[in-house]
Amino acid sequence: MGRSPCCSDEANLKKGPWSPEEDQKLIDYINNHGHGSWRTLPKHAGLNRCGKSCRLRWANYLRPDIKRGKYSEEEERIIINLHSVLGNKWSKIATHLPGRTDNEIKNFWNTHIRKKLLNMGLDPNTHKSRTDLNHLLNQSQLLCAAQLGNLMNPWDSTAFKVQADAAELAKIQLLLNLMQILNTNKLSNVSAGLIGPQNSYPFEGVGLVNGTSTVCANETASIPQNFQSTGSMTQTSSDYQQGADDSWACFEGQFKYESPDMNDKCLSSSCDFQTENSLSALVSESPEIFSMNQMENKTNPNHCSTISADTSIFQAWEKLMDDETGDSYWKDILDLTSSSSSPIEW
DNA sequence: AACTCCTGCAACCGCTGCCGG
């Protein structure tokens, strides 16, 4: 059911920028009487504006507790983290940034952060790598083509080497993109891990910056029964409400999943819908590399898929672990996780 | 100096959700 536009019956009302005199009238009136009904305020305050315009002017500009000036890195980080969980819910994001208005945060997002994320190769809407499925498909096709090339002409050593390098690069890139899918989805950060035959992957949360993660907690993440979670996470937000709708929390730390009786090589278990959809699409595009098995999970049937990959992916993973850069990167993360081994319950 | 283009931001528009009758 629609409703008539605000103040549409009052054609003579002023629009556009506010004059200093109008601002002062509004400030004086609200300081003396409070805003009360916005609908009737303009008349009482002697303003030729509609109530909506007055409310907006007060809320976004004249309110005494408004914080002006540049956003700090901390504020920027909070906005990115919250946006990854809440999306374009600017008013909800604003409740976590005292003195900042929803309008101001929205503008800051659109003019600064959005561009920054794009420059970093991230989709500002999903916070995922901008590698869309077509791009992933291209990479998996490159990998397949390289492997096929090996089979078709195994005696051409030069071609073999070039193709092998291309295959290796493609594997690593594909792996990194998979990690991106796993890492940048909301619930997947607490419910999905990258698990190999020997290496457990300690994963990070949404928008992990300086060790802080924001996770959505409006659903309880389920963990398949044959998995154990270990590691350490410390809650850093004070308004976390476990189980409440629309709640959120900040955590620090990492934890990992291990499957004591997992013989198959498994890339992900216990996905949320978004992760599952991303991975399902990837699996359907590259069935020669990935397979997907449904695991029965009575607690939460929505989070029960297992993605399995071709062995070569895990060989690439191990190679990445052996690589100097990769090794030091993972060593840092493993050092962080080794401080505690108390189980986490979700 | 004059013009165009770009950027940032305040303000508007139209829709939704809530609440009381």
Next chain:
DNA sequence: ACCGGCAGCGGTTGCAGGAGT
């Protein structure tokens, strides 16, 4: 249950000022 009024929210617009040519 329905309806209408209101506040609030998010997308969009328009303008001022700066940068580039």
